[in-house]
Amino acid sequence: MRISELSAEAGVPVATIKYYLREKLLPEGLRTSPTQAAYGAVHVQRLRVIRALVESGVSIAETRKVIAALNAPPSSPYELLAVAHAAVAPEVEEGIDTSAALDLFVRLGGNLERYDATQLAVLARALRTVERSGFSLPPEVLDAYVVAARQIAEAETAGIPTESRDSVVRYVVLGTVMAEPVILALRRMAEQVVAAEHFGGRAESA
Amino acid sequence: MRISELSAEAGVPVATIKYYLREKLLPEGLRTSPTQAAYGAVHVQRLRVIRALVESGVSIAETRKVIAALNAPPSSPYELLAVAHAAVAPEVEEGIDTSAALDLFVRLGGNLERYDATQLAVLARALRTVERSGFSLPPEVLDAYVVAARQIAEAETAGIPTESRDSVVRYVVLGTVMAEPVILALRRMAEQVVAAEHFGGRAESA
Numbered sequence: 001m002r003i004s005e006l007s008a009e010a011g012v013p014v015a016t017i018k019y020y021l022r023e024k025l026l027p028e029g030l031r032t033s034p035t036q037a038a039y040g041a042v043h044v045q046r047l048r049v050i051r052a053l054v055e056s057g058v059s060i061a062e063t064r065k066v067i068a069a070l071n072a073p074p075s076s077p078y079e080l081l082a083v084a085h086a087a088v089a090p091e092v093e094e095g096i097d098t099s100a101a102l103d104l105f106v107r108l109g110g111n112l113e114r115y116d117a118t119q120l121a122v123l124a125r126a127l128r129t130v131e132r133s134g135f136s137l138p139p140e141v142l143d144a145y146v147v148a149a150r151q152i153a154e155a156e157t158a159g160i161p162t163e164s165r166d167s168v169v170r171y172v173v174l175g176t177v178m179a180e181p182v183i184l185a186l187r188r189m190a191e192q193v194v195a196a197e198h199f200g201g202r203a204e205s206a
Numbered sequence: 207m208r209i210s211e212l213s214a215e216a217g218v219p220v221a222t223i224k225y226y227l228r229e230k231l232l233p234e235g236l237r238t239s240p241t242q243a244a245y246g247a248v249h250v251q252r253l254r255v256i257r258a259l260v261e262s263g264v265s266i267a268e269t270r271k272v273i274a275a276l277n278a279p280p281s282s283p284y285e286l287l288a289v290a291h292a293a294v295a296p297e298v299e300e301g302i303d304t305s306a307a308l309d310l311f312v313r314l315g316g317n318l319e320r321y322d323a324t325q326l327a328v329l330a331r332a333l334r335t336v337e338r339s340g341f342s343l344p345p346e347v348l349d350a351y352v353v354a355a356r357q358i359a360e361a362e363t364a365g366i367p368t369e370s371r372d373s374v375v376r377y378v379v380l381g382t383v384m385a386e387p388v389i390l391a392l393r394r395m396a397e398q399v400v401a402a403e404h405f406g407g408r409a410e411s412a
Contacts, residue, residue, distance in 0.1 A: 018264075045340060048338060048339055048340045049339055049340065051338065051339070052335055052338055052339025052340075052341070054298070055335050055338075057210035062305065068352055076405045076406065077401050077404075077405045078398070078402050078405045078406065079269070079399040081401050082398065084393050085397075085398070093383065097348055104395070105394065105395055105399070107237060108392070108395055108396045108399045109399050109400075109403070110395070110398075110399045110402075111399075111402065113403060114402055115398075116395075116398055119391065119394055119395050119398060120244075120395075121227050122387075122394075123388070123391035123392065123395060125387075126387035126388040126390075126391045128386060129258055129261050129384065129387065129393070130258070130384045130385065130388060132254065132257065132258055132261070133254055133255055133257070133258025133259075133356075133384055134254045134255065134258075134376075135258070135376060135377070135380040135381065135384055136250060136388070137381070137385060137388070138365040140361055140364070141358075141361045141365045141381075141385075142388075143361070143364055143384070144357055144358050144360075144361030144362070145358060145361075145388060145389055145392050146269060148355075148357050148358050149354075149389070149391075149392035149393045149395070149396040150241055150245065150396045150399075150400070151350055151353065151354050152347075152350050152351060152354050152393055152396065153393065153396035153397045153400040153401075154350075154396060154400055155346055155347045155349070155350030156347055156350070156400075157397070157400045157401055157404050158346070159346060159347045161342040165236045170341060171341070174339055174341040175341065175343070175347075176394065176397070178335065178339055178341055179336065179343060179347075180330075180338045180350070180390055180393075181328075181332035181334060181335065182329070182332040182333060182343070182348075182351060183351055183355070183389070183393065184332075184386055184389070184390070185307075185325065185328045185329035186310065186314070186329065186351050186352060186355035187334045187355045187358055187386075187389065188291050188325055188328075188382065189310070189314055189316070189322075189325050189326075189329060189355070190314050190355040190356045190358065190359035191287055191291075191311075191312055191359045191362060191363070191382070192287055192288065192291070192316075192321075192322055193314045193315050193316045193317075193356075193359065194315075194356070194359040194360055194362075194363045195283050195284040195359075195363055196284050196316075196320055197315070197316065198283075198363050199282045199283045199284045200282065200284065
């Protein structure tokens with residue numbers, strides 16, 4: 001199909017498609033003339049993934065890394081997960097104290113001979129930011145986060161599809177990023193539900 | 207204390223403090239002369255909160271709303287939570303289909319006569335973004351998210367401090383925002399731990 005048809009099919013403006021082509025997020029179409037190229041189903045699917053990532057607040061640079069992981073998946077789901085996480089990990093300055101994060105890693109069931117230094121630093125920074133604000137997470141609350149994270153990960157891992165390598169890649173890479181806003185929104189909603197039960201509150205209808 | 211002393215005490219540059227004053231994030235000091243003002247412990251504490259929010263990626267506009275909630279807390283923890291959530295909620299276009307989100311709200315134990323339309327729309331958009339990407343969350347995984355969100359909220363609600371109104375405000379407002387990066391980092395770490403158990407993977411030391 002032509003770029004105008006691709007635009008209609010994927011619901012993405014032609015100018016945006018051209019931008020993604022320049023940014024190498026989208027593979028070039030098959031040249032049919034010096035000024036025309038043909039696009040296929042792979043372009044439609046890829047456009048949907050790009051839009052989803054960008055709409056989730058993932059930057060163009062991060063999206064490029066995720067797309068690279070989709071293009072050249074490493075060998076096991078474990079390594080793929082590490083690539084996906086690295087792609088969307090915020091930059092963390094070196095030399096951050098990771099002792100509290102390492103403790104949580106062990107409580108999650110982690111093996112000290114196999115940990116991801118980047119993720120450890122990301123967690124360490126999140127903990128430090130909380131601490132610096134003068135706010136402290138009660139130990140019971142942190143315990144609940146650890147238990148919940150482990151339960152979530154077990155359900156997600158059990159759900160990894162087995163029908164094709166491509167489906168594994170999509171599940172792991174997209175699941176990592178795309179589910180985050182769902183989890184955070186559910187937590188906030190649950191906080192309101194539980195707070196309403198405990199403290200009451202003004203009834204509110206849309 | 208003078209602004210230079212406030213800067214040293216809170217570890218925030220003078221220029222940044224002046225910016226926060228202009229942006230009305232920080233209350234004015236007590237004027238001691240046309241060019242000088244005196245600052246106190248409240249300014250130090252407030253500066254720490256602002257830094258924490260900004261470091262967590264909260265925008266200046268959102269930070270202003272959270273600070274407003276800290277200044278003028280509503281009556282119950284339930285309403286305070288709604289204010290804190292509204293302050294940090296992304297903007298969602300009107301008219302989004304909230305039926306799937308409403309279903310999850312009910313599964314969280316929510317009362318249909320008392321729901322927060324904004325949070326419902328935020329969840330609906332997160333679900334729609336996942337769907338549009340062509341990725342679908344398996345029902346078992348979504349179930350795990352619901353259970354985990356409820357458990358987290360129960361631990362958080364049980365941990366609401368009772369010693370003072372100010373501590374309630376800080377706990378609810380900061381806890382909502384500041385814990386999110388911790389929860390997301392723990393989930394990613396748990397995914398790696400569980401994936402390593404299930405699929406193995408290359409040993410990695412820092």
